[in-house]
Amino acid sequence: MTETARGTSHRYGTRPTMKDVAARAGVGLKTVSRVVNGEPGVTPDTERRVQEAITALGFRRNDSARVLRKGRTASIGLVLEDLADPFYGPLSRAVEEVARSHGALLINGSSAEDPAREQELVLALCARRVDGLVVIPAGDDHRYLAPEIAAGVATVFVDRPAGRIDADVVLSDNFGGAQAAVAHLIAHGHRRIGFIGDQPRIHTAKERLRGYRTAMADAGLPVADSWVSLGPTAPDRVRAAATAMLAAPEPVTALFSGNNRVTVTAVRVLRDHPRPVALVGFDDFELADLVHPAITVVAQDSAHLGRTAAGLLFRRLDGIDDPPQRLELPTRLIPRGSGEIGPPEG
Amino acid sequence: MTETARGTSHRYGTRPTMKDVAARAGVGLKTVSRVVNGEPGVTPDTERRVQEAITALGFRRNDSARVLRKGRTASIGLVLEDLADPFYGPLSRAVEEVARSHGALLINGSSAEDPAREQELVLALCARRVDGLVVIPAGDDHRYLAPEIAAGVATVFVDRPAGRIDADVVLSDNFGGAQAAVAHLIAHGHRRIGFIGDQPRIHTAKERLRGYRTAMADAGLPVADSWVSLGPTAPDRVRAAATAMLAAPEPVTALFSGNNRVTVTAVRVLRDHPRPVALVGFDDFELADLVHPAITVVAQDSAHLGRTAAGLLFRRLDGIDDPPQRLELPTRLIPRGSGEIGPPEG
Numbered sequence: 001m002t003e004t005a006r007g008t009s010h011r012y013g014t015r016p017t018m019k020d021v022a023a024r025a026g027v028g029l030k031t032v033s034r035v036v037n038g039e040p041g042v043t044p045d046t047e048r049r050v051q052e053a054i055t056a057l058g059f060r061r062n063d064s065a066r067v068l069r070k071g072r073t074a075s076i077g078l079v080l081e082d083l084a085d086p087f088y089g090p091l092s093r094a095v096e097e098v099a100r101s102h103g104a105l106l107i108n109g110s111s112a113e114d115p116a117r118e119q120e121l122v123l124a125l126c127a128r129r130v131d132g133l134v135v136i137p138a139g140d141d142h143r144y145l146a147p148e149i150a151a152g153v154a155t156v157f158v159d160r161p162a163g164r165i166d167a168d169v170v171l172s173d174n175f176g177g178a179q180a181a182v183a184h185l186i187a188h189g190h191r192r193i194g195f196i197g198d199q200p201r202i203h204t205a206k207e208r209l210r211g212y213r214t215a216m217a218d219a220g221l222p223v224a225d226s227w228v229s230l231g232p233t234a235p236d237r238v239r240a241a242a243t244a245m246l247a248a249p250e251p252v253t254a255l256f257s258g259n260n261r262v263t264v265t266a267v268r269v270l271r272d273h274p275r276p277v278a279l280v281g282f283d284d285f286e287l288a289d290l291v292h293p294a295i296t297v298v299a300q301d302s303a304h305l306g307r308t309a310a311g312l313l314f315r316r317l318d319g320i321d322d323p324p325q326r327l328e329l330p331t332r333l334i335p336r337g338s339g340e341i342g343p344p345e346g
Numbered sequence: 347m348t349e350t351a352r353g354t355s356h357r358y359g360t361r362p363t364m365k366d367v368a369a370r371a372g373v374g375l376k377t378v379s380r381v382v383n384g385e386p387g388v389t390p391d392t393e394r395r396v397q398e399a400i401t402a403l404g405f406r407r408n409d410s411a412r413v414l415r416k417g418r419t420a421s422i423g424l425v426l427e428d429l430a431d432p433f434y435g436p437l438s439r440a441v442e443e444v445a446r447s448h449g450a451l452l453i454n455g456s457s458a459e460d461p462a463r464e465q466e467l468v469l470a471l472c473a474r475r476v477d478g479l480v481v482i483p484a485g486d487d488h489r490y491l492a493p494e495i496a497a498g499v500a501t502v503f504v505d506r507p508a509g510r511i512d513a514d515v516v517l518s519d520n521f522g523g524a525q526a527a528v529a530h531l532i533a534h535g536h537r538r539i540g541f542i543g544d545q546p547r548i549h550t551a552k553e554r555l556r557g558y559r560t561a562m563a564d565a566g567l568p569v570a571d572s573w574v575s576l577g578p579t580a581p582d583r584v585r586a587a588a589t590a591m592l593a594a595p596e597p598v599t600a601l602f603s604g605n606n607r608v609t610v611t612a613v614r615v616l617r618d619h620p621r622p623v624a625l626v627g628f629d630d631f632e633l634a635d636l637v638h639p640a641i642t643v644v645a646q647d648s649a650h651l652g653r654t655a656a657g658l659l660f661r662r663l664d665g666i667d668d669p670p671q672r673l674e675l676p677t678r679l680i681p682r683g684s685g686e687i688g689p690p691e692g
Contacts, residue, residue, distance in 0.1 A: 058493025084435035
């Protein structure tokens, strides 16, 4: 068995055990356990023999075993929507930095915007005994998490709230940001403004739509059904929606795009469009200032979202037992050119 | 104890156990174990009682325990350099998709380009009994991994090779891509071409520098020391390097930027520069075609890198025991405008 453990074939379950270390060092199992866990009561000479056996065998203390004994692993899980969406990069990095400052490992995974996959991933992380979770939820029913939270897994939601359970959440001011974006377009003379957003079941998409409608209503402007398109952010869908709004008998003169995935496709559609059309995008993104015209955006601070959520999580892990909190971070309108284009009429 | 487990305070180590389930269901521990692990020998009525107890207590089978028994967990780890670098987004997502198609969970973490942190993270993942690892190494000595690999943790390196151990690796053709980029600038009339790259200890930075030097030598062109700058990709460092090359008595007329982090800063510097300067960047990136002028790049297929590495990993996990492989994927020069600007002299 020990020989197999040192072999090179890729097989499961052939790792050297404490027993192997004890046999090689010629000591008892309890002595190996003391050395491995840094407990007192071992002579320097014995400790050296055990360490040599550990090195020779490639033995590594199994954190899973410690977890089972102590009920604690220094790790937190982060479930996000898409590893490739640049919005989540700074958020993930911020969570990781906070985790690291607390000596914890960050474990990431993505739901691909699928509620079943979110649940599978969350429960898999819980089964691996993460201390806590930061979740960007895909689903809107998180009752499946209630037993985990009750059992001590601190959980903070970020970007979107939990559904049907009471839990900490850190959000951006999606409503206010969207309202400001659309009010900005209205202030530049637009009356027919299109909104292309994410899937309507997603909290942020709903809130941004509400901000759009409120800004239009506040200005006394009607909203035609054909000016609102919600759905997946896949380029084909966004392109079709934008093209339809621009080709209508009374075309929109401005677009408000509901997130960075929508914006990058909208920019491509508008580049090929014969008339200038104003654009404000929700979410800032790298190079938004270098595109021509530079893109006016409503910026969220995704690193700040991540830092705040992780900070709240570690407060919970420190035993702070306040009622669940709902924090909302401000957004910021950054005028850069695309949102200051007026309508063709003047 | 059971009451505590159902409480709401955030405390560790208070989860319901199989013993709690057995007590509540009025059955033996072995029966609970059979139900939890889907083994035969339990009557439907007993199974129902056990399931009810599981639900009532919020008991969840602990994968860590199964791992210890079976030596196997369906999970693989991915260690990358920076969660916020867009190069890694499609790579991570591709690895995750392959993992998922094999029923495995992907666990991510980042080294922040720090060899000590890479090692800490890799060993933490090994201690959590991942079946395999995909590693974008920060360090250049991976002997610390040899006992893990020998003990059965399949490991595939991607983007950069392992140091001082023999392991599977999937790379881009960094040398060939860089050579093609610089030859392209030379073909457009440039003689004084600057190279701004990543830190020289990083494999990809070294290979791209070698490609740059080879293309210059092949064209019979000298390389002044001041035309080469390697270092961190932080915007300030890149900005200073580019500015110095452009302000010299005989300024460079073209820049080759060594990765997407360098390119985005170079684009900003060139935007503010009075004369047009040609630019080719290593790595494609979103919106590179929408900046003015559009950015000519040497594109790597980072999703392909991830897919290939993950595919190789699961071959290893399936027991394929060939000698370690080194795969090199081609790059592609995409002319878009910035790389086709000629030098001021003609």
